[in-house]
Every structure is written in structure tokens, then in C-alpha cells.
Amino acid sequence: MADPADLPRGVLGVADTALIVVGSIVGAGIFLVSAFVAQEVHSPAAFLGAWLIGGGVALAGALTNGELGGLFPRSGGEYVYLREAYGPAFGFLSGWTSFWIGFPGSIAALAAGFGSTLATMLGWTAPHAPVAIGLAAIAALTVLNSLGLEAGKWTQNGLSATKLAAFAALLALGLVIGRGTGGLTPFFVAGDRPGGIAAALIPVMFAYGGWNAATYVTGEMRDPARGLGRALAIGTGLCVALYVAVNVVYLRAMPLADLAQANEPARAAAVRLGGVAAAVVLSPLVAVCVLSSLHATVLVGPRIYKAMAEDGNFPSALGRVHAKTGAPVLGLVGQGVIAAMELVSGSFDQLLTLAMFAIIAFSTLTVASVFVLRARRPNAARPFRVPGYPVVPALFVAINVWVLWGVIQHGEHGGRQALLGLAVVVATGAPAYALFRSRQRPRQTSTHAPNDSSKQAQEPR
Numbered sequence: 001m002a003d004p005a006d007l008p009r010g011v012l013g014v015a016d017t018a019l020i021v022v023g024s025i026v027g028a029g030i031f032l033v034s035a036f037v038a039q040e041v042h043s044p045a046a047f048l049g050a051w052l053i054g055g056g057v058a059l060a061g062a063l064t065n066g067e068l069g070g071l072f073p074r075s076g077g078e079y080v081y082l083r084e085a086y087g088p089a090f091g092f093l094s095g096w097t098s099f100w101i102g103f104p105g106s107i108a109a110l111a112a113g114f115g116s117t118l119a120t121m122l123g124w125t126a127p128h129a130p131v132a133i134g135l136a137a138i139a140a141l142t143v144l145n146s147l148g149l150e151a152g153k154w155t156q157n158g159l160s161a162t163k164l165a166a167f168a169a170l171l172a173l174g175l176v177i178g179r180g181t182g183g184l185t186p187f188f189v190a191g192d193r194p195g196g197i198a199a200a201l202i203p204v205m206f207a208y209g210g211w212n213a214a215t216y217v218t219g220e221m222r223d224p225a226r227g228l229g230r231a232l233a234i235g236t237g238l239c240v241a242l243y244v245a246v247n248v249v250y251l252r253a254m255p256l257a258d259l260a261q262a263n264e265p266a267r268a269a270a271v272r273l274g275g276v277a278a279a280v281v282l283s284p285l286v287a288v289c290v291l292s293s294l295h296a297t298v299l300v301g302p303r304i305y306k307a308m309a310e311d312g313n314f315p316s317a318l319g320r321v322h323a324k325t326g327a328p329v330l331g332l333v334g335q336g337v338i339a340a341m342e343l344v345s346g347s348f349d350q351l352l353t354l355a356m357f358a359i360i361a362f363s364t365l366t367v368a369s370v371f372v373l374r375a376r377r378p379n380a381a382r383p384f385r386v387p388g389y390p391v392v393p394a395l396f397v398a399i400n401v402w403v404l405w406g407v408i409q410h411g412e413h414g415g416r417q418a419l420l421g422l423a424v425v426v427a428t429g430a431p432a433y434a435l436f437r438s439r440q441r442p443r444q445t446s447t448h449a450p451n452d453s454s455k456q457a458q459e460p461r
Contacts, residue, residue: 011149012221014231017214019160020296021062021235024210026163027293028113030243031266031286033203034250038260040200044187044251047259050197051247054204055240058211060396062236063386064367065215066229070384071373073228075219076307077212077300078366085369085376088313089433094362095308096429100338101355103301107339108348110294111137117287134343137291141298142336148325149220152299159292166285167242173274174249202403207243210293211236212363216300229384249273302331312440313433357407357418358425364400367393 012020041047068081079098083091111134119129145152214231218224221231246266250259253269262268266286270278302318306328309319318331342348370386370393386392408415 009220010222012153012217014221014227014234016153016157017217017221017227017231018235018238019157020217020300021211021214021232022164022238023156023160023292023296024213024300025058025208025236025239025293026167026242026289027110027210028286028290029203029207029209030246031264031282031289033207034247034265035260035262036203037200038256040196041256042196044256046197046200047251047256048244048247050200050204051244052240053197054201054208055236055243057201057205057396057399058208059233059236059240060392061363061367062211062232063229063388064370064393064396065212066232066384067370067382067386068366068373069215069218069228069232070225071377071380071382073218073221073224074307075217075303077215077218077304078362079304079307081215081366081369082362083311085372086365088311088437089430090362090365092308092313092433092436093358093425093429094366095304095314096432097355097358097362097425098301098304099308099314099335100428101351102359103297103304104335104339104342105348105352105355106297107138107294107301107335108134108343109352110290110297111135111339111343112348114287114290114294117283117290121283121287131343135340137294138298138336138339138343141295142332144295145299146322146325146327146329146332148322148327149217152295156292156295156299159288159295163285163288163292164242166288167246170270170282170285171245171249173278174252174269175245198402198406201399202406205399205403208236208239210296211239212366213296213300216303219303225381225383229386298332298335301335302328305331305334313436354417354421355425357404357421360400360404360407361422364397364404367396367400 037050038047041050065077065081072080072084074080076095079091079095081091082094112130114137115130115133118133119125124133144155211232214228214235218228221227250265250269253272254262258268259265267279267282270282305314305318306321308314309316318328318334320330321327322329339348342351371390373380374389404418407418
């Protein structure tokens with residue numbers, strides 16, 4: 001295996017990158033969380049409003065990351081942005097969490113969901129069938145992405161396109177063809193309070209998770225400085241429109257009270273709108289959605305580990321790319337092994353829950369870094385600027401700070417678990433960071449961004 005200097009550039013266009021965002025966001029969440037949202041509100045207006053507000057927050061984060069990616073057009077996502085804004089320690093802790101928990105845990109969770117869905121479709125009742133299918137999916141997607149970004153790109157495009165076509169059919173069933181009992185009237189009902197809408201936002205924001213997926217492959221885009229912001233906006237905006245439309249279908253199928261009690265809202269809506277035959281086609285749609293999200297997660301994760309290795313903050317082997325395929329093979333394999341271990345052990349759920357506070361905190365600090373960098377580097381080239389600055393990033397930060405505070409205040413157990421997760425990240429990451437730093441030769445701290453690689457690039461000549 002050779003060790004070229006970088007990943008291949010110019011492979012991804014705006015459409016390709018936007019479909020990675022779609023693939024990452026639209027997983028199983030849209031089929032499950034609407035019931036939890038409905039439990040916190042009293043009217044269709046508040047229910048749909050929560051989805052619109054959550055979509056606005058996700059879009060605010062996406063647009064802000066578009067500016068950060070234009071400023072530092074390098075693969076690696078929030079690791080790069082946190083490193084530049086707050087120092088290498090913050091970037092390292094974010095990447096450390098991503099390597100051990102964030103991406104492998106997400107991959108294991110998605111693989112478990114895919115395995116369960118496919119086993120049910122195929123009638124496989126063996127207890128270990130879902131895990132076996134999940135392991136096979138992790139292995140297959142790891143091998144596929146080791147063949148290069150072209151293979152991964154076209155696979156993701158195909159999965160995302162198939163998913164969008166299937167959703168179009170589902171929406172046609174709900175909005176045009178099907179007939180349900182109807183839950184859209186009355187649209188406004190007294191009783192909704194800000195606290196209830198705030199509680200409803202937690203599962204909504206979970207469903208929108210993955211809006212920043214494109215930032216991890218920035219360096220492999222064509223004209224990333226300008227294209228990343230557009231790709232993030234298009235991909236996230238499309239998902240917001242899709243999610244709102246799907247939830248309108250749910251309300252058209254059943255009253256809000258029934259939706260709140262539905263264990264599987266999508267299946268319940270399909271049965272009411274089109275009968276049992278309509279519900280039969282739902283399982284393949286769920287499987288495609290989960291597989292698409294799983295593939296996107298496998299694809300983007302190793303770009304963080306490579307960026308860390310290039311900076312001397314991770315084993316150098318994880319920074320190598322294959323001479324022929326240009327893929328970070330060792331990063332993909334390492335990620336796949338950790339994900340497989342977490343899937344087999346069943347620990348992924350607990351690990352993700354434990355680290356969720358830290359993950360949300362890093363995401364919030366990343367968006368807040370746009371304020372830091374505008375103050376610190378006011379003259380740096382910014383091909384893409386977040387629209388509505390400073391309101392748009394401030395909205396994201398404010399909502400996420402509220403979520404973090406809510407987690408801490410959510411009873412003694414919730415607050416203790418949040419602080420424990422943060423403590424585990426720091427306690428394990430800090431010694432590792434010190435070790436890697438001690439082995440580094442003197443080096444520049446720049447992320448080698450083409451438009452920000454020196455002071456001369458930042459200041460007017």
C-alpha cells in the first residue's frame with residue numbers, strides 16, 4: 001500500500017455531496033420519532049411547527065458549516081473547524097469521540113436496524129440473524145468504499161435516488177390517492193405551551209441528525225470553497241421539505257392523539273391510507289433508508305481520522321490512502337472493526353447515549369466558531385458566507401445550548417450521565433492527545449487550507 005499525500009480531489013460535485021447529506025439524514029428516524037413528537041403537543045399546528053423549527057435549526061447549522069468549509073476547504077469536518085477556532089486539543093477530543101463512539105456507534109446502530117428490518121422481510125427468525133446481517137452489511141460497505149470514492153459516490157447516489165423515489169410514491173399515496181380519518185382539523189388547538197414544543201424538538205433534532213455529513217468530504221469536492229455551502233443547503237433543505245410532507249401524510253391518515261400512540265407511525269399511516277397492501281411495501285423503503293444512511297456514515301467517517309493523522313494527532317497509518325483507489329483503507333477497516341465489536345456486544349446504544357452530550361456540545365462549539373473566526377480572521381477569504389449572519393448561527397447555538405441544559409436538568413440520572421459521558425471523553429482523550437503531541441516534530445498548526453494557509457492568505461496585501 002502506498003502513501004499518497006492526499007485523497008483524490010474533484011470527484012464529488014454539488015449534487016453528489018447533497019445526496020450524501022440526504023443519505024445521512026434520512027434513516028429510520030422519520031418512521032419512528034413522529035409519535036414522540038405528537039406526545040408533547042396538542043395541535044397539528046404545533047406538531048408541524050416543531051418539524052419546521054427543527055428543520056430551521058438543522059439548516060442554520062448546515063449554512064454555517066458551509067462558511068467554515070469555504071474558509072478551510074479540507075476534509076475532516078468539525079475536527080478541522082474546532083482545531084482552527086479553539087486550538088488542536090478541542091479538535092482532537094472531537095475526533096477522538098468520533099473514532100471510538102460517534103461513527104462506529106452510529107454504524108452499529110444502523111446495521112442493527114438494517115439487520116432487523118431485512119430479517120423480518122425475509123422471514124428469518126433465528127435470534128442472531130439481525131446481527132449476522134448487520135455484520136455482513138458493515139463488511140460489504142467497508143470493502144465497497146475501499147475500492148475508491150467513485151464506487152462509494154455512485155452507490156450513495158443510487159441509494160439516495162431510490163429512497164427519494166420511494167418517498168415520492170408514499171407521498172402520492174398520502175396526499176393524492178389515500179383516504180384516512182384525517183388529523184389536520186382543527187389545525188389550531190388551545191393548550192400548547194413553549195415547554196411542550198421545546199420537548200418535542202428533541203426527537204425532531206435527532207431525526208435531522210447528519211446534516212453536516214458533507215463537511216467530512218470537503219477536500220474531495222470540485223470547487224469546495226463555493227460548492228460545500230450549496231450542497232449542505234440543498235441536501236438539508238430537501239430533507240426538511242420531505243420530513244414536513246411525510247408528517248402531513250401522517251396527520252392526514254390519523255388524528256394527532258392516535259399518532260401519539262402509534263408504535264410504528266409510518267406503518268399505521270400506510271394501513272389507514274392504502275390498506276395492508278400499502279404497508280407491505282413499507283419495509284423495503286425502511287431498509288433502503290437505513291442502508292443509505294449506513295453507507296453515508298461508513299463513507300465519511302475515515303476522512304476525520306485521516307485529517308487527524310496528517311496533523312500528527314493519530315496513528316500515521318490511518319492517514320494513508322491506497323495508491324490505486326485513493327481510499328483511506330486502514331481508516332475504513334479500523335472503523336469497521338470497532339463498529340462490528342460494538343454491534344456484537346450490543347454496547348452501541350449505551351455508548352452513544354453516554355457520548356451524546358459531548359457530541360452535541362462539539363456540534364454547538366463548531367457552529368459558534370464562526371463568530372470566533374470572523375473576529376480573529378476578519379480578512380480571510382470567505383467564498384461562501386452564511387446568510388443572515390449573525391442571527392442564523394446564533395439560532396443554532398441558542399437552541400442547542402437549551403438542549404444541553406435540558407439534558408443536565410433532566411433529573412439526577414440524566415445530568416449525571418451527561419457529565420459522566422463528558423468526563424469519559426476528556427479522561428481518555430486528554431492522555432492520548434498528550435502522547436501524540438509529545439511525538440510530534442515542530443510543525444505549523446495550519447490546516448493547509450488553500451485560502452488560509454498563511455498570514456498572507458488571511459490579510460489583504
